[in-house]
Amino acid sequence: MxxxxxxxxxxxxxxxxxxxxxxxxxxxxxxxxxxxxxxxxxxxxxxxxxxxxxxxxxxxxxxxxxxxxxxxxxxxxxxxxxxxxxxxxxxxxxxxxxxxxxxxxxxxxxxxxxxxxxxxxxxxxxxxxxxxxxxxxxxxxxxxxxxxxxxxxxxxxxxxxxxxxxxxxxxxxxxxxxxxxxxxxxxxxxxxxxxxxxxxxxxxxSALRGRQYAIDGESFAKEVLPIGAGIVLSALYFRIDVFLVQWWNGTEAVALYNAVFRIVEALRLFPAAVLAVALPTLCTATDLRPVTRVATGVLLFAFAAAAVLWLTADRTIPLLYGERYADAVPAFRILLLSFPLLSLNYALTHQLIGWNGQRAYAAICGVALVINIVLNARLLPSMSIDGAAWATLGTEVFLTCGCVLALATRGARSMAATAGLPV
Structure with missing residues (x-):
């Protein structure tokens, strides 16, 4: 060979x-x-x-x-x-x-x-x-x-x-x-x-055509459902602020907030692509060195992108959406503060799931959803879409702390024994 x-x-x-x-x-x-x-x-x-x-x-x-x-x-x-x-x-x-x-x-x-x-x-x-x-x-x-x-x-x-x-x-x-x-x-x-x-x-x-594939409800509930629950909860805390903005501030405020949020959402393409490639390595890792390397790369990109967009926000938003969206610039800058943490959390949550921590992942996302709703309820009535942006930042801070704590308490040695997601 x-x-x-x-x-x-x-x-x-x-x-x-x-x-x-x-x-x-x-x-x-x-x-x-x-x-x-x-x-x-x-x-x-x-x-x-x-x-x-x-x-x-x-x-x-x-x-x-x-x-x-x-x-x-x-x-x-x-x-x-x-x-x-x-x-x-x-x-x-x-x-x-x-x-x-x-x-x-x-x-x-x-x-x-x-x-x-x-x-x-x-x-x-x-x-x-x-x-x-x-x-x-x-x-x-x-x-x-x-x-x-x-x-x-x-x-x-x-x-x-x-x-x-x-x-x-x-x-x-x-x-x-x-x-x-x-x-x-x-x-x-x-x-x-x-x-x-x-x-x-x-x-x-499909060589095994004679054998019917059966869905195992018990293993699905134990091994797959927690991942699904975590994904649903993370989707909710990530975008529920749109509905809360509509509830407290009206549809036009939603238009302003969604326009700038879409830019931050588009920036997630790079960390998402990196983690899609790195997931097998994270699943078989016996320590935190692989996720540290991945996190360093996505953080460098996130800080650079956030800095450039922060400095050019006054021109970027009106250029993309028109002058009527200039009022969303302050909220956009606050959202940019959360982007490095959002990118880091991509790496941390993938490592947590890769080390069979899907139940901890679901629990952290559930608490993050509650925190996001509480922060929005406190900030939206007085600060409008700026409050929603601050709530997003606060939620990402909690998610980072929760994932770091979960990874630390599980320990590299115990993770080595259970590396890889079950099917």
């Missing part, structure tokens, strides 16, 4: 990582551009509804998954011969959870007697994000088969179509419901194509 046999897999992995990073960056960029055009074309009230609807849809997709996609990726990676059965069983579950989540949104809108102008966009975006969640589930299936290239190609197609359809819809008719319909078409098409591809890829892998 010559040296080239070792180099080729490394080169292939490097190409896959680069392709994935490019696809994710392009995907985030397309969504960000649609948001910028929406901020300019829609009225402040309509953009506020768009902000609420997209946030609700994102939380819906996270809740409907509940950790299933990560579980499926691990199961397929470890038993590829059962890929077809795993896909079939869990896809049915995800279809039901998505339908249930959309039904909850519909019932909530009926119960609150929301106006058609408010309810229709929320329902349509719930369907859009529900479909996107199913696409993401299939992406994790591809990761389990080591076919992230399929995921990257589908991401590029879907996001490119979303960019074109979304901007055309906004230029043709600046209406939130029309925008939702324009974004739904690429999602529906991508989902159908992806199901076909996943089924075709799974069948050659």
């Amino acid at each position: 010559d040296e080239s046999s070792f180099r080729n897999p490394k080169l292939r992995d490097a190409r896959l990582v680069a392709y994935k990073a490019f696809a994710d960056a392009a995907g985030k960029g397309s969504v960000f551009l649609v948001t910028v055009v929406a901020a300019r074309r829609l009225s402040p009230e309509a953009f506020g509804i768009f902000s609420l609807a997209s946030t609700l849809g994102w939380i819906l997709a996270v809740a409907a998954d509940c950790g299933i996609q990560l579980h499926v990726a691990r199961a397929v990676a470890r038993t590829p011969a059962r890929a077809s059965g795993i896909l079939s069983a869990w896809l049915r579950v995800r279809l039901w959870t998505t339908a249930a989540a959309i039904a909850v949104v519909m019932l909530g809108l009926i119960a609150t007697q929301a106006t058609l102008a408010f309810a229709l966009p929320l329902l349509l975006f719930a369907i859009v994000y529900g479909g996107s969640g199913l696409i993401e589930f299939l992406h994790y299936f591809y990761r389990g088969l080591s076919r992230s290239d399929v995921e990257s190609t589908l991401t590029l197609w879907q996001r490119s179509a979303t960019l074109v359809f979304g901007i055309v819809a906004l230029l043709w008719r600046p209406d939130v419901a029309v925008l939702a319909l324009a974004m739904l078409l690429p999602v529906a098409t991508t989902l159908l194509v992806s199901v076909s591809i996943a089924t075709r890829l799974a069948n050659p892998q």
